[in-house]
Amino acid sequence: MTTTLITGANKSLGLETTRRLIEAGHTVYAGMRDLANGGAAVELGARPMQLDVTDQASVDAALASLPELDVLVNNAGILGSSFGVDDLGTDAIEEVLSTNVVGVIRVTQAALPLLRRSRRPVIVNVASGVGWPRLLSTAGTDEFAVAAVPYAASKAAVIALTVQYAKNLPEFRVNVSDPGYTATDFNRHGGHQTVTEGTDATVTLALLGPDGPTGEFHNRHGRIEY
Template identity: 75%
Template sequence: MTTTLITGANRSLGLETARRLVEAGHTVYAGMRDLGQGDAATSVGAHPVQLDVTDDRSVTAALAALPELDVLVNNAGILGTTDRVDDLDAAAMATVLDTNVVGIVRVTQAALPLLRRSANPVIVNVASGVGWPRFLQDPRHDEYPVRTVPYAASKAAVVALTVQYAKNLPQMRVNAADPGYTATDFNGHSGHQTVTEGTDATVALATVGRDGPTGEFHHRAGRIAY
C-alpha cells in the first residue's frame, strides 16, 4: 500500500488530488489547517490531519502521526493580498513566500526521515506556469496577463527548489507540477480547466515508479521544456 500526504487538501486541487489518489489505491492523509473543514476529505476516503505549513510544531506533529510515507504532495499555497506593484511591500511578499516556498521546505525536511524508509519515495511540488518566465512573456499563454509579483516569484522558486532537491536526493523522484488555468477560488473559477484536468500532472507525478522522471516540471500534456 502506498501512503501519501497532501498539504492543503481540504478543497479544490488538493481535495481532487486526494480523491484521485485514493481511487488509485493510496492511503491518503489530507493535511489542512482546520480539521473542522475535513468532511470533504473524509467523504473521498482520505484521512484529515491538522497541518499548517507555516507552523513548525504543526508540521512536526503531523509527520509524527504518520505510520509511514511514500509520497509527499506539497500542494498548499496562497495567492496573496496584492496583485499590483503599487500595493506591494516586504510583508506581503514574505507572507506568500512563507507559505508557498518556505512551507514546502518545512514539510519536506520533516518528511525526509519517513520518505527515506520507503521503497519508492516520491515528492511532488505544485508549482504554476505563472512562475515560468517563458509563459509570462508569451501572449499565447494563459499566464501572460498576470501581473502579481509575490505569487509568480514564489512559484518560480518552487520550480528551482524542486530541481535542487532532485539533485540532492537521487534516490527519490522529485518533480514539480503545473495545474494550468484551472477553475478554482484563486481565479474566481474563471479557469477553462476542471479541477480533474488541473490535477492530471500532479497525479501522474505522484504515481511514478523508481525509474520515473526526477527534477522535471510537468503540466497535463507532459514535460515543460526548460
C-alpha cells in the same frame, strides 16, 4: 499499500488530488489547517490531519503521527494580496513566500526521515506556469496576463527548489507540476480547466515508479520545456 500525505487537501486541487489517489489505491492523509473543514476529504476516505505549513510545531506533530510515508504532495499555497507593483510591499511578499516556499521546505524536511524508509519515495511540488519565465513573457499564454509579483516569484522558487532537491536526493522521484488555468477559488472559478484536468500532472507524477523522471516540470500534456 502506498501512503501519501497531501497538504492543503480540504478543497479544490488538493481535494481532487486526494480523491484520485485514493481511487488509485493510496492511503491518503489529508493535511489541512482546520479539521473542521475536512468533511469532504473524510467522505472520500482520506484520513484528515491538522497541518499548517507555516507552523513548525504543527508540521512536526503531523509528521510524527504518520506510521510511514511514500509520497508527499506539497499542494498548499496562497495567492496573496498583492496583484501589481503599486500595492506591493515586503509584508505582502513575505506572506506568500512563507506559505508557498518556506512551507514546502518545512514539510519536506520534516518528511525526509519517513520518505527515506520508503522503497519508492516520491515528492510532487505543485507550482504554476506563472513561475516559468518563458510563459510569463510570451503574449497569448494564460500566464502573460498575470501581473502579481509575490505569487509568480514564489512559484519560480518552487520550481528551482524542486530541481535542487532532485539533485540532492537521486534515489527519490522529485518533480513539480503546473495545474494550468484551472477553475478554483484562486480565480473565482474563472479558469478554463476542470479540477480533474488541473490535477492530471500532479497525479501522474505522484504515481511514478523508480524509473520515472526526476527534477522535471510537468503540466497535463507532459514535460514543460525550457
